[in-house]
Amino acid sequence: MNLTFRFSYFGDRFFGSQMQPGLRTVEGEFIAACRRLHLFGDWREARFVTAGRTDRGVHARDQVCSFRTEMPDRAVQALNHVLPEDIWCTAWAEAPEGFHPRYSAVSRTYRYYFCPIPGDAVAMHEAAQEFVGRHDFSSFARVGDRNPERRVLDARVFEDGPFAVFEVTGESFLWNMVRCMATALERVGRGEADTEEIARLLTEPAEQRLPAAPPEGLVLWDIGYEVPFVPLPIDEKSRRYLTDRRRHHTLMAEVSALLAPAKKQPA
The missing domain is CATH 3.30.70.660 (Pseudouridine synthase I, catalytic domain, C-terminal subdomain)
Structure with missing residues (x-):
């Protein structure tokens, strides 16, 4: 079966999304999780592909990937438990014939x-x-x-x-x-x-x-498709990580705002 997943990640601990030998990347971690679950062996044979690349430090609320596997139920039920805390799947769908995460996006x-x-x-x-x-x-x-x-x-x-x-x-x-x-x-x-x-x-x-x-x-906030996705619950480790990050960024934003030069008032 050809599955497609919507997933999110914080990009600051990755060297970009695209796989690079010897470096931690989003694709590399996602493929490693799939292999640990024995969803596929060779990512090329499984036709693993994402909707696009993001640079180092860029985040995604809604990235999309697809791949072929003979164990779709295991993928849907277990991927979020195996992925690292800074990547989590938010929805899934059975990809229709001819679907491609990049070229099928509207x-x-x-x-x-x-x-x-x-x-x-x-x-x-x-x-x-x-x-x-x-x-x-x-x-x-x-x-x-x-x-x-x-x-x-x-x-x-x-x-x-x-x-x-x-x-x-x-x-x-x-x-x-x-x-x-x-x-x-x-x-x-x-x-x-x-x-x-x-x-x-x-x-x-x-x-x-x-x-x-x-x-x-x-x-990367959203990618539009003419495919209905089924929501997935976030894993607890990612939920805790997301909560901690929100607190951190809110605090940093408040500090930055306080340190920013005051707006000039009209004369």
């Missing part, structure tokens, strides 16, 4: 968390609207030999406690695209750029792309 959503809030979040939201639609994102990504045009379906910036959150949904994204977009919006929030500059970079790409914002603020 949309992807990312969130970038700014802490402290970099100035004017309302101006950041207004500037983010320039990204919506099909544009040349050469100034906002590492393009290489790929088509620089991408279609963004929705974008917004909102405040959530001590954070400003940039949420963007698109059909697909280029390498470092969201983090470069985040850099542009942070500059808008600080008054160092404006909406017109973002619009200009989308119509007249610069020779050098914008620098990518730090990876720790980026979360």
Whole structure:
């Protein structure tokens, strides 16, 4: 049977999601757990594949993988008990014929968390609207030999406690695209750029792309499919880990907000 799983992870203890010899990666840990359960031997023969790669330090609320196994019940019942505490499955489905985690996705959503809030979040939201639609994102990504045009379906910036959150949904994204977009919006929030500059970079790409914002603020938030998934309970060890992380990040966010320069009041 071809199974697909939605799963989450914190990326700061991984050298990215893609397997790398001798390094701790998300794929490496997931495949190791499958092998311990004897779900498959060779990951290539099992056609193990994920929806996409995340860089070192990037987190995922909703990553997706699929693989073939002759023991689907064991996979569904036991994977969360065997995976390390910083990876946990949230849902599963029997993958339909022709399903591929990357190519069957109809949309992807990312969130970038700014802490402290970099100035004017309302101006950041207004500037983010320039990204919506099909544009040349050469100034906002590492393009290489790929088509620089991408279609963004929705974008917004909102405040959530001590954070400003940039949420963007698109059909697909280029390498470092969201983090470069985040850099542009942070500059808008600080008054160092404006909406017109973002619009200009989308119509007249610069020779050098914008620098990518730090990876720790980026979360792969959601991947859309036309496949119904069945929710899975989180394992207790991951639940405790998640609770501890929430407490830690809330405390760090509050400290960062306190140490941030006070907003200038109008004269």
